[in-house]
Amino acid sequence: MDIKFGFADTSRELVIRVAGEQDAxxxxxxxxxxxxxxxxxxxxxxxxxxxxxxxxxxxxxxSSSQHQVGFAGV
Structure with missing residues (x-):
């Protein structure tokens, strides 16, 4: 899961990828x-x-979704 922080007076964000429950x-x-x-x-x-x-x-x-890479044969 990712936690993204936005701060005053800056356009940069802090993204921290954590393991655990969102509610906690x-x-x-x-x-x-x-x-x-x-x-x-x-x-x-x-x-x-x-x-x-x-x-x-x-x-x-x-939740961060996993991006699929490559081609899938159907």
Missing amino acids: YLKQVNDALANNTQLEIEDEKGKKFIVRTDRVVYVELG
Whole structure:
């Protein structure tokens, strides 16, 4: 699943690919935004991210779909 953060005053986004349930991350993000605290997230490869929530404009949580590559014989 991908978590995409949009920040104020910049057109760049931060996309973190995580393993786990969407509802658990949704609660974690909502709590951090409501309390204006830092958000700590670990990605699929074990890298840790600390996101300051005071500049977050939007967060998009969703399943990343696997793109098929190549040709399929019918």
